[in-house]
Amino acid sequence: MTGMFAISRAGHDKGQMYVIIKEDAEFVYLADGKNRKSDNPKKKKRKHIQLVKTDVNKPLMMKLKAQETVYDEEIKRAIKIRSNHNRHQNAFIQKEVTNVKS
Numbered sequence: 001m002t003g004m005f006a007i008s009r010a011g012h013d014k015g016q017m018y019v020i021i022k023e024d025a026e027f028v029y030l031a032d033g034k035n036r037k038s039d040n041p042k043k044k045k046r047k048h049i050q051l052v053k054t055d056v057n058k059p060l061m062m063k064l065k066a067q068e069t070v071y072d073e074e075i076k077r078a079i080k081i082r083s084n085h086n087r088h089q090n091a092f093i094q095k096e097v098t099n100v101k102s
Contacts (some may be wrong), residue, residue: 003061005082007029007053008044017052017083018042019075021064033075056084 001020008016018030029041036042057078
């Protein structure tokens with residue numbers, strides 16, 4: 001799971017997207033590069049997150065698994081790219097649905 005995107009399902013940060021920067025048996029440690037930096041990740045129970053199984057950022061995942069230094073800017077950029085891709089995909093689907101109805 002390290003390096004994958006995750007969305008918080010519970011707590012005051014519900015709906016927030018993070019990158020899993022490390023994990024143990026019961027918890028995952030999340031960072032978004034903005035509010036939660038990689039040097040102070042959010043500790044969250046596994047049951048309180050929803051994994052995003054698509055659009056994994058391969059370079060970021062490789063760095064995390066190799067335990068190399070990951071900068072907050074890299075995490076922010078990965079989340080931003082993922083979010084923008086998702087918005088464009090949703091806009092395309094809406095456009096297709098509108099065209100079908102016409």
